[in-house]
Amino acid sequence: MKILFDHPDPFLLMHGGFQIQIEQTMDALQKAGVEVEYLRWWDAAQSGDILHYFGRPRLAYVQFAQQKGMKVVMSQLLTGLGSRVAWKRRVQKLVTHASQRFLPAMVTGPFGWEAYRSVDASICLTPWEAHLMRDMFEVPADRVHVVPNGVEEVFLQSRPASRGPWLVCTATITERKRVVELAEAAIAAQTPLWVVGKAYAESDAYAKRFLELARQQPKLIRYEGPIQDRSKIAQVYREARGFVLLSTMESLSLSALEAAACECPLLLSDLPWARTVFQSGASYCPVSGNVSRTAAVLRHFHDAAPNLALPSKPMTWAQVATQLKSVYAGVLKTSR
Numbered sequence: 001m002k003i004l005f006d007h008p009d010p011f012l013l014m015h016g017g018f019q020i021q022i023e024q025t026m027d028a029l030q031k032a033g034v035e036v037e038y039l040r041w042w043d044a045a046q047s048g049d050i051l052h053y054f055g056r057p058r059l060a061y062v063q064f065a066q067q068k069g070m071k072v073v074m075s076q077l078l079t080g081l082g083s084r085v086a087w088k089r090r091v092q093k094l095v096t097h098a099s100q101r102f103l104p105a106m107v108t109g110p111f112g113w114e115a116y117r118s119v120d121a122s123i124c125l126t127p128w129e130a131h132l133m134r135d136m137f138e139v140p141a142d143r144v145h146v147v148p149n150g151v152e153e154v155f156l157q158s159r160p161a162s163r164g165p166w167l168v169c170t171a172t173i174t175e176r177k178r179v180v181e182l183a184e185a186a187i188a189a190q191t192p193l194w195v196v197g198k199a200y201a202e203s204d205a206y207a208k209r210f211l212e213l214a215r216q217q218p219k220l221i222r223y224e225g226p227i228q229d230r231s232k233i234a235q236v237y238r239e240a241r242g243f244v245l246l247s248t249m250e251s252l253s254l255s256a257l258e259a260a261a262c263e264c265p266l267l268l269s270d271l272p273w274a275r276t277v278f279q280s281g282a283s284y285c286p287v288s289g290n291v292s293r294t295a296a297v298l299r300h301f302h303d304a305a306p307n308l309a310l311p312s313k314p315m316t317w318a319q320v321a322t323q324l325k326s327v328y329a330g331v332l333k334t335s336r
Helices: 017-031 059-067 079-083 086-102 105-111 113-118 127-137 179-189 205-216 230-239 254-261 272-281 291-307 317-333
Strands: 002-006 035-038 050-054 071-075 121-124 144-146 167-170 193-196 221-223 242-245 266-269 283-285
Touching (some): 002 017, 017 035, 071 317, 079 127, 113 127, 127 272, 167 179, 179 193, 179 221
Parallel strands (some): 167 242, 193 221
16 A cells, blocks of 8 residues: 655645644654655656545546546645634535536636545544535545544653743744734733744734734743744643634644643634534633633633643544554545
8 A cells, every 4th residue: 555645835835734744644654554655746657556635636636546546535624614603604505506506617616626525535634524524515424534633742741840820822923823812812911921933924914913012012922933842842831821722713723732732721712623622621712803802711711720621632643644544445445
């Protein structure tokens, strides 16, 4: 069994959780004895049994691969869709189904909806995304598999430490992660916040807003840039009073899983992905533009954190590899 990994966006342009997921998945599979390579688009002689595409492939991509006798497995993050309110999802479902029924393929093709049903298997990170895959895109249930992200051993094996006053947020400094809004709420609540991460570009206006807040309020907003050392990040989680991520949308936050592995109390945006994964093992904050409301939740979480229930331990990447191997084996045995 030989697996080829493919992804449309170069890592040098877009860092983040998807890159970590791809790299850690490949490493874990290789350690589990699976032959895995990145797809070399220029190499006509490269061979493989399964194309694992991270993203949403074009229908033609899937068809060409299958015509060559290869199976196609898709890992598509339904980040935006999974974070929308229910009425917007219902409208999207009606529009999607009506478009596929009444519009020509040349109009609907670029959206890639048919690819959802054409791939041999879809990997979803959460039960919520699996539900959306079946409900929104009518993917047969037997082709939908839930395999969450794993966590590196450095987090799972980290040692307990004395917790300080800082809440920590590890995230890319961008609008979707709402780091500026979190910093504003922390200042209003007089709650110390440590932000670890970087912007996509130094010229980004949103990042500049955050840096100005950190400069103006150094006693409340701590920012020293990203931390590359994974053991150091684990130590930060162990010493933090709690972990906070108030993003507008997520698929399955790797940072939240890492913090959970380090037994750090969690405060997350009140979104379906978080509720289905962490359930009662986390605290939740409504996604709101009201700084005072967010500040009140943040203050309450800071005060209550030492006595909150801890999240359950996430899976290791080795366990993820075991589940993926099972999916791959099943795909190879299935005839379309």
